[in-house]
Amino acid sequence: MTTPQDIRIVVAIDFGTTFSGFAYSHINNQGSFEGISLKNQWPGRKKNSVIVQYKANTLLQYDNELNLMNWGCGVVAEKGNFKGKEAPEKESMVAKLFKLYLANLNDPPPLPEGLDYRQAIIEYLTKLKELIIESCDKRWPGLRFPEQFRIVFSVPAEYGLIQRYVMRLCAHNAGLLEKEDSANLEFTTESEAAALWCLKHADQYELREGDSYLVADCGGGTTDLAIFSITNKDKLDEMTERSGAAYGGSYVDQRFVKELENRVGKNVIKYLCQKYFSRYLHLMDYFCHHIKFGFTGIEEDFEDIEMDIDVVCPMIKKFVEKEKEAKLVEDEWIITFDFNDIKQMFDPSINQVIKLIDEQIYKSKDERSIKYIFLVGGFSESPYLQKVVRDYFELAGQQKVVIPSEPLTAVLRGAAYYGLNMGVLKMRVLKRTYGLRVTRVWDELKDSKIYKNDDGTVYGFDKLVTRGEKIPVDHKVTREYIAPKSKYSGITFRVFMSKLEDPEYIYQKEVIAVGNVSIVIPEEDLVPDRKIEFSLTFGSFEIKATAKKHNKTYEAFFVLDT
Numbered sequence: 001m002t003t004p005q006d007i008r009i010v011v012a013i014d015f016g017t018t019f020s021g022f023a024y025s026h027i028n029n030q031g032s033f034e035g036i037s038l039k040n041q042w043p044g045r046k047k048n049s050v051i052v053q054y055k056a057n058t059l060l061q062y063d064n065e066l067n068l069m070n071w072g073c074g075v076v077a078e079k080g081n082f083k084g085k086e087a088p089e090k091e092s093m094v095a096k097l098f099k100l101y102l103a104n105l106n107d108p109p110p111l112p113e114g115l116d117y118r119q120a121i122i123e124y125l126t127k128l129k130e131l132i133i134e135s136c137d138k139r140w141p142g143l144r145f146p147e148q149f150r151i152v153f154s155v156p157a158e159y160g161l162i163q164r165y166v167m168r169l170c171a172h173n174a175g176l177l178e179k180e181d182s183a184n185l186e187f188t189t190e191s192e193a194a195a196l197w198c199l200k201h202a203d204q205y206e207l208r209e210g211d212s213y214l215v216a217d218c219g220g221g222t223t224d225l226a227i228f229s230i231t232n233k234d235k236l237d238e239m240t241e242r243s244g245a246a247y248g249g250s251y252v253d254q255r256f257v258k259e260l261e262n263r264v265g266k267n268v269i270k271y272l273c274q275k276y277f278s279r280y281l282h283l284m285d286y287f288c289h290h291i292k293f294g295f296t297g298i299e300e301d302f303e304d305i306e307m308d309i310d311v312v313c314p315m316i317k318k319f320v321e322k323e324k325e326a327k328l329v330e331d332e333w334i335i336t337f338d339f340n341d342i343k344q345m346f347d348p349s350i351n352q353v354i355k356l357i358d359e360q361i362y363k364s365k366d367e368r369s370i371k372y373i374f375l376v377g378g379f380s381e382s383p384y385l386q387k388v389v390r391d392y393f394e395l396a397g398q399q400k401v402v403i404p405s406e407p408l409t410a411v412l413r414g415a416a417y418y419g420l421n422m423g424v425l426k427m428r429v430l431k432r433t434y435g436l437r438v439t440r441v442w443d444e445l446k447d448s449k450i451y452k453n454d455d456g457t458v459y460g461f462d463k464l465v466t467r468g469e470k471i472p473v474d475h476k477v478t479r480e481y482i483a484p485k486s487k488y489s490g491i492t493f494r495v496f497m498s499k500l501e502d503p504e505y506i507y508q509k510e511v512i513a514v515g516n517v518s519i520v521i522p523e524e525d526l527v528p529d530r531k532i533e534f535s536l537t538f539g540s541f542e543i544k545a546t547a548k549k550h551n552k553t554y555e556a557f558f559v560l561d562t
């Protein structure tokens, strides 16, 4: 069995909606480390490219039989001449934005037929794993993978136990973990990781013990927020219940596609994306570099955009809708976007980011103690987003808005830093109330009839921890239980969770079953009484179970309902 002392490499994986990367570092046997390296050479990228790219595209390309043909930057590598003759592309299907399937969206973007999103995640992580092994083996040959590697995943704040469990299973299937319940896997959230990176640079800002700051990771698919406070000896406490939502830079791209389809015809771009993905990518690349990245939201700075279809994407001409064609011919295939066309592509996402930040600050109850708003993530590089956040929060005179020097990699670097200094985060705020099922006698004066069982009992919710509670990351709740007589040498508890602070019954609408804790304890050990002590640890993003009797520890498993 590997112990924490055997860990020699920490690898942080930022599996993003649009871009993913990893960072790695070596720890010696005294537990110290020198620096954090970021992967910046990706298969499929031109060897002589001068631009450093810390993340690869979260893309997978399959043939018609769903065999993986290409991944990451390899899918984007320029193929052929887009201005001239349109040579037919090799039939292929591209899976993109598949991380969004974990976000419980009503309408996630379609995947190639027959491809399950978990399979896509496993294949992507497998490719990252190959690069992780290659990169680390070059630097520190001879280390055992995965036994001596700690893997840290930074995940969105809104992920619950189930989504983190899916990520664990995918990591195991991708070969990143030796076994499914490996202790070498750790989770942090995107905002928490970024907050740790900001803490490491606290000396660049006026941040001292007792100060708080808000971190918003504005990515491609989600915006993740939380407020942290600096405690003694440069440690962090989470101060508010973290939040996040599916608002990010990729929704601006989707609104551009919609606007373009208003001009050239419904489903034209969708068809282009399905059949001629490299042309689609070329078009989106044009949008990002000529329109999206430079948009300031100031009308005087803006000149109408004239997009020449013959230059940017001549393939569109082939599929254009008949009713739209006459106007396009009259305009010589030039599509003009004015200021308001572009602004409306950004506004819904930006307004939501403002709302999320506002709500977080309101939750903190003492907004004066929040000195800074740190904006990280790719979308935070948008001058328009920066301007709106500044206008809204700085003019109110409360917080200063800071875009740190490496906003795109702050999550990656922070997650690695967390894996190297696990003690740096002291307290987290619980997003759910957790409890166990207890059976008690139905009480006529207290209990509603609807919860009464046929045998005159009710299933109550025995609360262990409360939503909104600030708890240490290794917070253990211990209970004593009497094991029922059974022919099996074990006992099982049902665990439930709720958004409510004080749920009373497990059949309440807002209460949901999470899973089972099973304790394996032989009958002959249940003497002189049947009392056992069992504990659940909260605060580390996964629930861990332990059981004890007479100072002897027994195996305890927490298995999620999936």
Ligand SMILES: Nc1ncnc2c1ncn2[C@@H]1O[C@H](COP(=O)(O)OP(=O)(O)OP(=O)(O)O)[C@@H](O)[C@H]1O
Pocket (backbone or CB within 6 Å): 015, 016, 017, 018, 019, 020, 055, 099, 190, 218, 219, 220, 221, 222, 223, 248, 249, 250, 288, 292, 293, 294, 376, 377, 378, 379, 380, 381, 382, 383, 408
């Ligand atoms: N200068 C810029 N202006 C506007 N948007 C930008 C700029 N630079 C990058 N972006 C956008 O940022 C997004 C990518 O950011 P990032 O890499 O942080 O996302 P991600 O990690 O893939 O997503 P998530 O964290 O939501 O899963 C893309 O939508 C990209 O177009």
Ligand SMILES: [Mg+2]
Pocket (backbone or CB within 6 Å): 014, 015, 016, 017, 190, 219, 220, 377, 411
């Ligand atoms: Mg991200």
